[in-house]
Amino acid sequence: MTPRADDDPAAGHARALLRDATRYSGARCLVLCLVSIAATGAGLLLPAALGRALDLVLAHAPATRWVLCCAGLVLLLGLLDAVQTVLTGTVDARTTAWLRRRLTGHVLGAGPRAADRFGSGDLVARLVGNAAEAGTTPAARAALVAALAGPVGGVVALGLIDWWLAAVFLAGAPVLALLLRAVSRDTSESASRYQRAQGRIAAALAEAVEGVRTVRAAGTEGRETARVLRPLPDLSSAGHRMWRVQGRAAARAVAVAPLLQLAVVAVAGVLLTRDRLSVGEVLAASRYAVLATGVGVLVGRLAGLARARAAARRLGEVETEPATAYGTRGLPDGPGRLELRGVTARRGGRTVLDGVDLDVPGGTTLAVVGRSGAGKSLLAALAGRLADPDAGEVLLDGVPLRELPHEDLRGAVGYAFARPALLGGTVGQAIGLGLPSPSPGLVREAARTALADDFVRRLPDGYDTPVADAPRSGGESQRLGLARAFAHGGRLLILDDALSSLDTVTERRITDALFGDGPGTTRLLVAHRGATAACADAVAWLDGGRVRAVGRHEELWRFPEYRAVFGDGAGLDVTDADDGAVFRDGADPHPTDTDDRAMLRDGADPHPTDTDDQAMLRDGADPHPTDTDDQAMLRDGANPHPTDTDSGGPRPVRTPGAGRAGRDVTA
Ligand SMILES: Nc1ncnc2c1ncn2[C@@H]1O[C@H](COP(=O)(O)OP(=O)(O)OP(=O)(O)O)[C@@H](O)[C@H]1O
Numbered sequence: 001m002t003p004r005a006d007d008d009p010a011a012g013h014a015r016a017l018l019r020d021a022t023r024y025s026g027a028r029c030l031v032l033c034l035v036s037i038a039a040t041g042a043g044l045l046l047p048a049a050l051g052r053a054l055d056l057v058l059a060h061a062p063a064t065r066w067v068l069c070c071a072g073l074v075l076l077l078g079l080l081d082a083v084q085t086v087l088t089g090t091v092d093a094r095t096t097a098w099l100r101r102r103l104t105g106h107v108l109g110a111g112p113r114a115a116d117r118f119g120s121g122d123l124v125a126r127l128v129g130n131a132a133e134a135g136t137t138p139a140a141r142a143a144l145v146a147a148l149a150g151p152v153g154g155v156v157a158l159g160l161i162d163w164w165l166a167a168v169f170l171a172g173a174p175v176l177a178l179l180l181r182a183v184s185r186d187t188s189e190s191a192s193r194y195q196r197a198q199g200r201i202a203a204a205l206a207e208a209v210e211g212v213r214t215v216r217a218a219g220t221e222g223r224e225t226a227r228v229l230r231p232l233p234d235l236s237s238a239g240h241r242m243w244r245v246q247g248r249a250a251a252r253a254v255a256v257a258p259l260l261q262l263a264v265v266a267v268a269g270v271l272l273t274r275d276r277l278s279v280g281e282v283l284a285a286s287r288y289a290v291l292a293t294g295v296g297v298l299v300g301r302l303a304g305l306a307r308a309r310a311a312a313r314r315l316g317e318v319e320t321e322p323a324t325a326y327g328t329r330g331l332p333d334g335p336g337r338l339e340l341r342g343v344t345a346r347r348g349g350r351t352v353l354d355g356v357d358l359d360v361p362g363g364t365t366l367a368v369v370g371r372s373g374a375g376k377s378l379l380a381a382l383a384g385r386l387a388d389p390d391a392g393e394v395l396l397d398g399v400p401l402r403e404l405p406h407e408d409l410r411g412a413v414g415y416a417f418a419r420p421a422l423l424g425g426t427v428g429q430a431i432g433l434g435l436p437s438p439s440p441g442l443v444r445e446a447a448r449t450a451l452a453d454d455f456v457r458r459l460p461d462g463y464d465t466p467v468a469d470a471p472r473s474g475g476e477s478q479r480l481g482l483a484r485a486f487a488h489g490g491r492l493l494i495l496d497d498a499l500s501s502l503d504t505v506t507e508r509r510i511t512d513a514l515f516g517d518g519p520g521t522t523r524l525l526v527a528h529r530g531a532t533a534a535c536a537d538a539v540a541w542l543d544g545g546r547v548r549a550v551g552r553h554e555e556l557w558r559f560p561e562y563r564a565v566f567g568d569g570a571g572l573d574v575t576d577a578d579d580g581a582v583f584r585d586g587a588d589p590h591p592t593d594t595d596d597r598a599m600l601r602d603g604a605d606p607h608p609t610d611t612d613d614q615a616m617l618r619d620g621a622d623p624h625p626t627d628t629d630d631q632a633m634l635r636d637g638a639n640p641h642p643t644d645t646d647s648g649g650p651r652p653v654r655t656p657g658a659g660r661a662g663r664d665v666t667a
Helices: 010-025 026-058 064-110 112-118 119-135 137-161 163-210 212-218 221-228 230-272 279-292 293-320 376-385 406-412 426-432 440-449 453-457 474-488 506-513 530-534 560-566 594-602 610-619 628-635
Strands: 336-346 350-360 367-370 391-396 411-415 492-496 524-526 538-543 546-551
Touching: 010 026, 010 119, 010 137, 010 293, 026 064, 026 137, 026 279, 064 119, 064 137, 064 293, 112 119, 112 293, 119 163, 119 293, 119 376, 119 440, 119 530, 137 279, 137 293, 163 212, 163 221, 163 279, 163 293, 212 221, 230 279, 230 293, 279 538, 336 376, 336 524, 350 376, 350 391, 350 538, 350 546, 367 376, 367 530, 367 628, 376 492, 391 628, 406 411, 411 474, 426 440, 426 474, 440 453, 440 474, 440 506, 453 474, 474 506, 506 530, 524 546
Parallel strands: 367 524, 367 538, 411 492, 492 524
Antiparallel strands: 336 350, 336 391, 538 546
16 A cells, blocks of 8 residues: 555655646646646537537538638647647656756765665666656646546536436446546556666666676676566566556446447437437537546556656655755864764664764874774764764864855865766866866866876876776776865865775875875875874774774884784884873773783883784784885885984884874874
């Protein structure tokens, strides 16, 4: 059973959508309705005129006026039909365009939630296919009024000729009414099923196209095709059911309508023999009986409306995902201090981040590290309000992000991602995306900083090359994404694994430029590599949904579990940490080692000796790097001789220009 709109938010949204869409095409809909009614009126006048002309011809009276009247009505009907066709087409197109605009804006306004919930393929199916079906609603409703006016007018005309004729017709009318109701209900159900199956196919197809390389590599093209088309039987059965419903209705209508017409004509014949009707009136009555039983037209219209309603409901479902609301509180001048207070976020039924507190002073860099799935990307998304936390608050310069207007928020926060989407006509436009008027100079400068300028200039039309014609590797894409983030500016820059596809030398050069540009930008950096984390002023170590510790990379490095985050053999070794790491919730990163715990309390290094070196060697780091080691380190993007004093022993390897010691980032 179709749920009532009150119980079903999607149906409520669908009704509101259709109401607004109809209002948008209001004037045209009204004209269409009037034209349709005029056509129906002309259709209703024609039998009367024909009957009158016939009576006059039979009586050998002058009938030219009435014959001309009949010809005029036929011409008018043709003209109105043409206008109706054109108007229906334009109203459908306008309404569809309006629905697509509104839904596209809504989907993008809702952010990643909508794509997560529906899947990109299904969303595309809704915004393309279902919007086109739902877009026929206003015109179909207008036409339905006229389609209803035909039978109603036919019955009235029968009553005007003789009330017996109307009475005979009305006696059989309830059967027709039941028939129409069943058509509308059954078509609605099967149309919903049909459209759902279409959506599932579209979603699976989008996944398969996205992962076409994986499919090819696995050699599973056949299996994938079968998976994409798995809903086909359901689609087919829903489609067949739809046609069966309409076919059955049409068959019943074919059975019931002629019987009714026959009854009307028979009664008209009887009335003719009693001289209550003329021959012309019998002719008119037979035509009106056909009009009054015009169920075929109604069945088609009702089925179309039912499909449109089912499609509108699928659009309504998309609208149930609320668009992000923005505040009106302006962002004051400030250094870009970022605070997370008790931030909790749930995904897929589990709490991924649980009461996270962080404080990143303006102009500093915080690296976020943690095992895969620890919630780093989620935290990065919350920090710039790509998503809202389920509890807690994120503040920029003391203002909760929720209270900021859209412009202030997006102007203040720049993002770069691991797999950036390059949107915009040309490469230059993709870099300047989101800026009110990006100058070519700014775009180039940003590209130079991101080390993208060289390869962009090698493209056929340089910065004017269409994005689609700019073949690029994963690393080149990332550099364009970084260029976009650099061009954006803003007081907070969030890099979500945005350096992961870069070779280590390029990464190093970019981080040099990034961290060397002085204060003014606060940076949050999701890092997988130790060398990247080492560039930051502080590292927040996420584990089990919480911040396990905050400290400098070299301070945290002593803890095997921290080192394990980067995998064996990753990067840096530390023997002189000052235990500045701040552990959260009393969590000890090295809980099994009681000595370490004691030493941490006393501020001493738990592994200051050769044993320590062994541990480091176990973890893949060489405490006494030689020239050969230097080469290896350079390969890894780390500088083996960052300062003269550092070069003599197992010191933290730090990237020059980075990690301004002395600034703290606290939890
Ligand atoms: N939309 C979602 N629905 C369900 N679960 C989600 C969703 N988004 C994220 N998650 C889950 O939240 C957890 C954290 O994801 P996130 O991408 O933040 O991890 P991460 O630390 O960045 O991982 P990685 O280092 O592998 O990129 C993961 O277990 C992920 O499966």
